[in-house]
Each structure stands twice: as C-alpha cells, then as structure tokens.
Amino acid sequence: MSEQVADAPQDSPRPDDHEAGAGRDPLSMLFQPGAWRLERRLHTRPVYELYATLIALAITAVIIGLLVIIVGVSPLDAFASLYEGAFGNRESALETLVQATPLILTGLCAAIAFRAGVWNIGGQGQFIAGAIGTWWVYDTMPGLPAPVLFVAMFAGAAVFGAVWATVASVLLVRYGTNEILTTVMLNFVIDSGLSWLLSGPWQANDTPYSQTERMVESTFLPRFFDDSRLHLGFALALVMVAVVHFLVRRTTLGFELRAIGVNKQAASYKGVSVGAAIIAVMAISGALAGLAGAGELLGLHHRINFEFGGQAVGFTGIIVALVARLHPAGVIVVAVAFAGLINGATQMQVGTGIPAALVDVIEGVALVLVLLAAVACRYRLRKIAHHHG
Amino acid sequence: MADTDQSGAAAPGENILVAEEVTKVFPGVVANDSVNVAIRRAEIHCLLGENGAGKTTLADILYGVYQPDEGRVLLEGEPLELNSPRDAIEAGIGMVHQHFELVPPMSVIENVVIGTQAKQWLDLTEARRRLEEFFADYDVEIDPDAEVGRLSVGEQQWVEIFKTLYFGVEILILDEPTAVLTPQGIDELFRILRRMRDEGLTIILITHKLKEVMDLSDRVTVLRRGKVVGTVDTADVDQRDLARMMVGREVLMQADKAASNVGEPVLEVEEIHLESDTGRGSLDGLSITVGSGEIVGVAGVSGNGQNALFDAVVGVRHPETGSIRITGQDTTESAPHRIATLGVASVPADRIAQGLMMDFSVKENLVLGNQRERQFSRAGILNRGQIDAFAAESIDTYEIKTPSASQITRTLSGGNLQKIIMARELSGQPQLIVAHQPTRGLDIAATEYVRRRLIQERDRGAGVLLMSEDLDEIFQLSDRIAVIYDGRIVAVTEPDATTLEQIGMHMAGASDTDRGSQ
Numbered sequence: 001m002s003e004q005v006a007d008a009p010q011d012s013p014r015p016d017d018h019e020a021g022a023g024r025d026p027l028s029m030l031f032q033p034g035a036w037r038l039e040r041r042l043h044t045r046p047v048y049e050l051y052a053t054l055i056a057l058a059i060t061a062v063i064i065g066l067l068v069i070i071v072g073v074s075p076l077d078a079f080a081s082l083y084e085g086a087f088g089n090r091e092s093a094l095e096t097l098v099q100a101t102p103l104i105l106t107g108l109c110a111a112i113a114f115r116a117g118v119w120n121i122g123g124q125g126q127f128i129a130g131a132i133g134t135w136w137v138y139d140t141m142p143g144l145p146a147p148v149l150f151v152a153m154f155a156g157a158a159v160f161g162a163v164w165a166t167v168a169s170v171l172l173v174r175y176g177t178n179e180i181l182t183t184v185m186l187n188f189v190i191d192s193g194l195s196w197l198l199s200g201p202w203q204a205n206d207t208p209y210s211q212t213e214r215m216v217e218s219t220f221l222p223r224f225f226d227d228s229r230l231h232l233g234f235a236l237a238l239v240m241v242a243v244v245h246f247l248v249r250r251t252t253l254g255f256e257l258r259a260i261g262v263n264k265q266a267a268s269y270k271g272v273s274v275g276a277a278i279i280a281v282m283a284i285s286g287a288l289a290g291l292a293g294a295g296e297l298l299g300l301h302h303r304i305n306f307e308f309g310g311q312a313v314g315f316t317g318i319i320v321a322l323v324a325r326l327h328p329a330g331v332i333v334v335a336v337a338f339a340g341l342i343n344g345a346t347q348m349q350v351g352t353g354i355p356a357a358l359v360d361v362i363e364g365v366a367l368v369l370v371l372l373a374a375v376a377c378r379y380r381l382r383k384i385a386h387h388h389g
Numbered sequence: 390m391a392d393t394d395q396s397g398a399a400a401p402g403e404n405i406l407v408a409e410e411v412t413k414v415f416p417g418v419v420a421n422d423s424v425n426v427a428i429r430r431a432e433i434h435c436l437l438g439e440n441g442a443g444k445t446t447l448a449d450i451l452y453g454v455y456q457p458d459e460g461r462v463l464l465e466g467e468p469l470e471l472n473s474p475r476d477a478i479e480a481g482i483g484m485v486h487q488h489f490e491l492v493p494p495m496s497v498i499e500n501v502v503i504g505t506q507a508k509q510w511l512d513l514t515e516a517r518r519r520l521e522e523f524f525a526d527y528d529v530e531i532d533p534d535a536e537v538g539r540l541s542v543g544e545q546q547w548v549e550i551f552k553t554l555y556f557g558v559e560i561l562i563l564d565e566p567t568a569v570l571t572p573q574g575i576d577e578l579f580r581i582l583r584r585m586r587d588e589g590l591t592i593i594l595i596t597h598k599l600k601e602v603m604d605l606s607d608r609v610t611v612l613r614r615g616k617v618v619g620t621v622d623t624a625d626v627d628q629r630d631l632a633r634m635m636v637g638r639e640v641l642m643q644a645d646k647a648a649s650n651v652g653e654p655v656l657e658v659e660e661i662h663l664e665s666d667t668g669r670g671s672l673d674g675l676s677i678t679v680g681s682g683e684i685v686g687v688a689g690v691s692g693n694g695q696n697a698l699f700d701a702v703v704g705v706r707h708p709e710t711g712s713i714r715i716t717g718q719d720t721t722e723s724a725p726h727r728i729a730t731l732g733v734a735s736v737p738a739d740r741i742a743q744g745l746m747m748d749f750s751v752k753e754n755l756v757l758g759n760q761r762e763r764q765f766s767r768a769g770i771l772n773r774g775q776i777d778a779f780a781a782e783s784i785d786t787y788e789i790k791t792p793s794a795s796q797i798t799r800t801l802s803g804g805n806l807q808k809i810i811m812a813r814e815l816s817g818q819p820q821l822i823v824a825h826q827p828t829r830g831l832d833i834a835a836t837e838y839v840r841r842r843l844i845q846e847r848d849r850g851a852g853v854l855l856m857s858e859d860l861d862e863i864f865q866l867s868d869r870i871a872v873i874y875d876g877r878i879v880a881v882t883e884p885d886a887t888t889l890e891q892i893g894m895h896m897a898g899a900s901d902t903d904r905g906s907q
Contacts, residue, residue: 250770250771250773251766251769251770251771252760252761252766252769252770252771253769255753255760255771256760258746258749259746259749259757262746262747262748262749263742263745263746263747263748265742265743266742266743266744266745266746266757267746268705268725269703269705269725269735269737269743269744270725270729270757270758271724271725271726271727271728271729271758272726272758273724273726
C-alpha cells in the first residue's frame with residue numbers, strides 16, 4: 001500500500017490555473033515536466049567558462065570539506081595546513097614550483113595533442129623515454145663540453161619522447177589504431193624497458209639496486225637559490241609555455257592542428273594533410289613530456305632508479321591540461337595549484353592525520369566537475385510559460 | 390468556432406487547428422513573432438517562407454516539439470497544451486520531418502508499429518492488413534517486409550507518412566516533403582495528398598517552393614522573418630505575388646546571363662570508378678567535361694554519386710580506375726592541397742561539415758586552406774597583418790554580416806556562412822569551381838547573390854561544375870546540363886533543348902516511362 005503524503009502538491013486542487021505554481025515549492029516546479037527546459041546556447045562567452053570553472057572548483061572545495069569532516073577533522077584546519085604546506089612560506093612555495101615544473105611540461109604535452117583532437121594518454125611513457133634519452137646522450141657522449149652536452153641531453157630527451165609518441169601516431173595514421181589504447185600500452189612497454197636497462201646494461205656497478213650511476217656534478221642543472229631545489233628546468237618549462245602558445249596561435253602548423261582538432265573532415269577538404277599534422281603534433285607532444293623527463297633527471301634526481309616516474313607526472317599532466325581547458329597559460333596556473341596540493345598534502349597528513357592520498361581525490365573531483373562545468377555552460381535553463389484557459 | 394459540434398464531425402471548411410498570437414524566441418532570434426494561423430478542416434494549407442522565416446518552428450510548436458513563449462494553440466476551439474510530440478499525436482496531429490525518423494535495418498512493417506505496441510509480444514497481423522490495404526488503395530508499391538534501409542528515399546517517405554497515419558491522426562504536417570523526390574515522385578505524392586484531403590485529412594505542408602504551393606494547396610500562409618505576411622486563397626494569387634510576399638520586394642524569377650564563351654577544357658573526367666567505402670557514394674564509369682567559361686549543371690536525385698564526384702575532383706578520394714585532368718594536368722592521384730594550387734575552388738554541399746571550422750573565427754575561415762600561401766605566412770609563421778587586411782576586404786566585398794572578423798563563425802547565419810566560403814574560394818581567381826548545392830538552405834537574397842557570383846566567374850572565364858538538386862537552379866545557370874544517375878552521367882543536353890520532365894525522367898534512371906516499379 002502506498003501512503004499518500006498529506007499535502008502532496010499534485011493532489012491539491014488547482015484553484016486558479018493562472019496562478020499555477022505560485023504556491024508550490026520551487027523543487028517540484030523544477031521537476032514538473034515541461035516547466036523547465038535545458039536549451040543549448042548558440043555560443044558561449046569565454047567569461048562564462050571562467051565562471052563555470054571557478055564554481056566547479058568551489059564545489060570541489062565543499063565536497064572535499066565534507067570528506068574531511070567525515071574523517072573527523074575540521075575542514076578549516078585541513079585547508080589551512082594544506083595551504084601552509086603548499087604556499088605558507090618561502091621554502092614550501094619554492095618547493096611547490098619544483099613540483100610544478102614537470103607538470104607544466106606534461107600538461108603542455110597533453111594540451112597540444114588534445115587541441116588537435118589526438119588523445120595522447122602516453123605522457124607518462126614519453127616522460128620516461130625523455131629520461132632514457134638524456135641518460136643515453138650522457139652515457140655515450142662523455143667528451144662533450146658542458147654547454148653542448150646540456151643542449152645534446154635535452155635534445156636527446158625531446159627526440160626520445162617524440163619517437164615514443166610517434167610509434168602511436170604512425171599506428172594511428174597508417175592503420176587507424178586507436179591512439180588512446182596504444183599510448184596507454186606503450187606506457188607499460190617503456191616501464192618494462194626501463195626495468196631491463198636498470199637491471200642490465202645501465203645498472204651501476206657498485207650497487208645491488210636497479211639504478212644507474214649518479215651523474216657527475218657538472219651535468220646538474222643550476223639552481224636559482226641556495227636554500228631551494230628550484231632549478232633551471234622551471235624556467236625552461238615557462239619558456240616552453242610561451243613556445244607552445246606561439247606555435248598554436250601564430251604558426252601555420254598550429255592553425256592546421258587546431259583545424260584538425262575542430263573538424264577533420266573540413267580540414268582534409270581544404271587540403272590539410274591530416275596524417276602529417278597528427279604525426280607532427282604527437283612528436284611535439286612527446287618531446288614536451290621528454291623534456292620533463294630530462295628536467296627531473298638533471299635538476300633533481302641525477303640518476304635513474306626504479307622510482308623514477310613514480311610520481312606519475314605524465315598522468316597528472318592530463319588532468320592539468322583538461323582542468324586548464326587546454327590553454328597553455330592556464331596550464332601554469334593549474335600545474336602550480338596541483339603541485340601545491342601534492343606538497344601541502346604531506347604537511348596536512350603530519351598535522352591533521354588526513355591521508356595524503358586525499359590529493360588524488362581532490363584532483364579527480366576537480367577534473368570531473370570542471371569538465372561538467374564546461375558542458376554546462378553550453379546550456380541554459382529556461383522556464384517554459386504555461387497557458388491555461 | 391466556439392460552437393463546434395461535440396461529436397467532432399464538423400463540416401469541411403471550419404477551423405480545426407489555430408495558432409493564436411504565438412511567439413517563440415531563441416537566443417538572438419525571434420523565430421515566431423505573434424503568429425496567427427488558422428487551418429481549416431480537410432484543406433491543404435501551405436506554410437510558405439524562406440529559410441529562417443519560422444515555418445518549421447511554427448510546425449514544431451503545432452507538433453509539441455517546442456512550447457510557445459507566448460500565445461496558444463487551439464484544436465477545434467479548445468486550448469491545447471502540447472508538451473511533447475506524444476501529446477500532439479494523442480490529439481490527432483502528426484508530422485513527417487525533413488529528416489526521417491526510421492530504423493534502417495528494420496522492415497517497413499516493424500517501423501510502422503514502433504511505439505504503437507502496448508503488449509509484450511509483437512502482433513503484426515493487424516498492422517500488415519492495414520498496411521497492405523493502404524498501399525493497395527493508394528497504388529504505392531512497397532513490400533511491407535522490405536528492409537527500410539534498402540528502400541529509396543521516396544519510398545521511405547511513404548513509410549514515414551503511413552507510420553504517422555497509422556496513429557490515427559487527423560492533421561498531417563509535412564516538412565519539405567519534395568526535397569528528396571524526382572518531379573515524377575512529386576506528382577505521385579501530390580496526387581495522393583489531394584485524395585487524402587478529399588477523404589477528410591487536413592494537411593499542412595511546409596515549403597519554400599512557389600510552384601508546389603500553386604500546384605497543390607487550397608490556401609497558403611506566407612511567413613517572413615517570423616511574422617505572418619498573410620493568408621490567401623491559392624486561386625487568387627500567382628507565383629509572382631507569393632514571391633513578393635515572401636521576400637518583401639520584387640524578385641527576378643530568371644537570372645540574366647550572356648551567351649557562354651567556352652574555351653579549353655578545365656576539367657576532364659574520364660570513366661572513373663569509385664567504390665563506396667566512406668558512405669559518400671560510388672561512381673561507376675562516370676565521364677564529364679567542363680570547359681573554361683561554361684557552367685555545367687549536374688542534375689540528379691541526391692545519393693546518385695554527387696558526393697563521390699565532388700570528392701574525386703577535389704582529391705579527397707581517388708578513383709580506382711579512370712582519370713581526372715584539371716587544366717590539362719593529371720590529378721587522378723593528387724592530394725587536395727595540390728589540386729587547390731591548380732586553381733580549383735570548391736563549395737561543398739555541407740558547408741558546416743566540409744567547408745568551415747565553426748569554432749574558428751571568421752578571419753581564420755577566410756584563409757582556411759590558403760594558410761601556407763605566401764600572402765598569409767612566411768616560414769610557417771602566420772602574417773596576422775595580411776590576414777586581417779584580407780579578412781576586412783572580404784567582409785566588405787562579400788557583405789558578410791558579422792560583428793567583427795574575430796567573431797566565432799558558429800554564430801553566423803547560413804547565408805553568411807556561404808558568403809565566407811565564396812569569399813575564400815573565389816579569392817584566387819580560380820580556373821575551376823566545383824559547387825555542390827551552393828544555395829541549399831539560403832534565403833532568396835543570398836541565393837541570388839551566389840548565383841550571380843557563379844555567373845560572373847563564368848564570364849571571367851572560369852569553368853563551373855554545378856551539382857544541384859534544385860532543377861530550377863540547374864536550368865537557370867547551366868550552359869549544359871548533365872544528369873547523374875547511379876554513379877554515371879546518363880544524359881548531357883542543353884537547357885533550351887530539353888524540358889523539366891525529360892530531365893526528371895533521366896534523374897529517375899529511366900530511358901522512358903518505367904520508373905523502377907516492377
């Protein structure tokens with residue numbers, strides 16, 4: 001037996017149809033069929049997208065706050081300690097920029113490929129390929145003078161990253177193989193390849209560990225300050241943001257890769273070689289991730305061991321790019337914010353006992369909500385007028 | 390109308406369906422502005438207007454797809470609230486849209502009963518009986534068990550119409566039903582529609598073709614820019630009156646053009662075969678030649694190889710056998726960008742899918758395809774000054790209505806989209822112009838403009854390959870007419886040496902009267 005709610009609105013007689021809905025609660029109005037309708041907007045203004053993104057981030061904060069309450073901690077304490085660890089003082093702020101450095105580059109890697117409608121999920125593998133390329137140059141060209149060696153190592157990283165991405169793009173262009181699958185699988189392949197290198201040809205002689213020798217100090221990237229690990233790689237990342245922005249907006253290649261991202265069919269009718277553009281953008285994308293690998297190796301770790309790449313910056317870069325809505329400058333902002341989260345989470349764990357893994361939840365929730373916001377601003381909610389009698 | 394008989398068996402001639410002060414606003418567009426239309430029982434009532442005049446929006450309101458922002462719909466004098474097409478069908482109003490809503494892999498009979506079966510199991514005997522009766526009654530030869538995807542578009546339209554009638558509707562709305570038909574198919578449709586009207590069905594027909602209004606309708610309501618210009622008895626007006634009402638001024642019914650001055654061939658297509666691997670049709674030994682300074686019109690029902698011919702000439706697809714020469718050079722295997730450098734301009738049928746980047750700015754679309762030209766870039770870097778200058782000049786010359794050159798293309802109207810394409814394609818003084826359906830969906834002013842420009846290009850010495858399903862356009866513009874059927878050119882003639890009926894015959898693939906029915 002179903003129990004009737006005493007004053008269910010639909011049961012009440014409608015004394016005056018002209019005033020229908022006036023006395024009812026807004027929620028039942030909202031869900032009344034035909035009362036409200038989602039309509040597609042003809043076009044969105046960029047400012048809507050900015051607002052929508054900010055609202056999405058605010059909702060993210062609320063959701064995370066609720067999670068923190070469930071754990072039994074005051075959200076204010078949690079956020080305060082998160083902020084403290086991320087940007088609270090000079091030391092932590094600079095360390096946040098250290099963490100942001102590879103994310104900016106892997107974020108660019110994803111952003112430029114996604115702009116062209118090519119779903120490169122292989123930033124992680126290309127990042128490792130970059131580190132391998134750096135080491136290979138270091139290992140095989142010991143006689144090079146320092147400045148040349150730096151250039152050669154970065155070039156090696158870019159080329160290795162590009163080649164690894166090109167494996168997927170050639171399969172895509174030649175055989176139509178889905179690039180999402182191939183790039184994901186190539187991540188595993190290069191992981192195994194790296195393990196083999198570290199336990200075989202490149203294993204350091206004096207240790208039982210799977211790792212390379214430590215690089216000589218002359219190959220360390222210079223640091224900006226004595227009291228911070230912030231290295232030249234950060235500046236390089238910022239330069240690459242400018243380069244990518246210029247490439248996308250101001251060059252024929254950028255024009256064409258945006259074109260294939262928007263409408264492949266029209267691009268091919270207008271003479272753009274879609275295959276060539278895909279090969280080019282994937283190579284650039286892979287090279288950017290490769291540079292991230294070089295920066296981490298030469299700026300921070302100075303040797304490759306099995307933990308190299310354990311931070312999964314290649315995958316986080318995908319989230320960075322999407323939350324930044326594929327804008328190169330936005331990538332800087334989001335990469336620094338995410339790096340702050342990663343950095344602050346450690347402090348938060350120590351200070352409040354909240355697991356640092358909460359950062360993964362924050363990233364995930366933010367991504368989903370920002371993507372939803374992007375879809376939402378293509379629509380508007382409209383009330384449908386009703387006419388009776 | 391307030392004293393309509395309760396039984397509903399009112400006499401013909403009374404108002405059955407009335408739109409009263411209906412206003413519907415879409416973002417930036419007033420699609421219907423205080424529209425008043427009264428449809429009488431058992432009449433054929435045309436809604437006539439240019440594209441964007443608001444006829445389809447009005448019909449969609451009568452069919453419950455949209456709800457009016459203001460005003461109301463009355464059925465037999467009673468206000469009618471339609472929140473969905475389902476409500477409309479229950480009220481006895483059915484509609485056949487321009488784009489069919491059929492399930493191609495299912496049979497005719499299965500398509501007809503979709504949405505009508507209340508039971509858990511499928512009982513087709515009753516449906517089959519009514520379907521066979523209907524087809525026999527109206528002389529339509531369609532096998533109820535045929536797979537709908539294998540039927541011709543004309544036959545599919547019959548399935549749509551019967552599907553709607555099967556719901557038991559009293560009012561049938563048809564949105565541009567003749568767009569997919571040959572002249573003979575149109576005659577057949579009209580013959581049956583007249584008979585249905587005589588049997589008591591009320592028919593609302595949306596069209597922008599004056600001839601159809603004159604041939605078929607009892608009364609016509611003309612819409613312009615969302616407003617009703619007037620409702621008239623068809624017998625009291627002629628085509629010129631209707632055209633004037635539609636456009637709001639006098640219209641040239643005939644494009645003026647001088648005699649052609651044909652020179653060297655600019656396009657020579659010989660015996661090309663193209664497999665249908667992309668869903669864009671196939672060619673089966675097609676040959677055609679276009680000389681400089683002439684317009685060759687290709688007439689045909691859509692789906693007979695027009696897309697494939699377009700693709701082959703611009704180089705998006707390459708024929709398996711046969712050859713294509715453009716200005717004397719073999720381009721059979723050439724890539725689109727190389728063909729473009731030979732002075733080939735292309736105006737694709739689907740300007741949104743194949744001609745434009747809707748998310749690009751207007752100026753970017755104006756240089757699309759030419760971005761590597763020396764005018765617009767050096768060493769791979771775009772020359773923004775030159776692009777801006779070219780865009781400003783094109784917007785001016787072609788009267789493209791846009792707030793600025795940086796405006797996102799998506800926000801422009803269809804006519805302006807086509808002007809962007811024309812401006813881009815004609816900028817390099819092309820030797821060959823391949824235009825497929827260049828005026829489809831455009832209003833009369835934009836249509837006139839596009840046609841005039843094509844004639845100007847011809848007079849300048851360009852060869853024009855014009856593919857169109859609009860036979861009036863073919864006859865007006867062409868110096869020679871070729872008919873395409875089933876991937877081949879089946880007839881080549883001159884406009885003065887033939888008639889609409891003869892071309893229609895060839896379009897249907899018949900050398901004489903037999904039109905595919907066994």
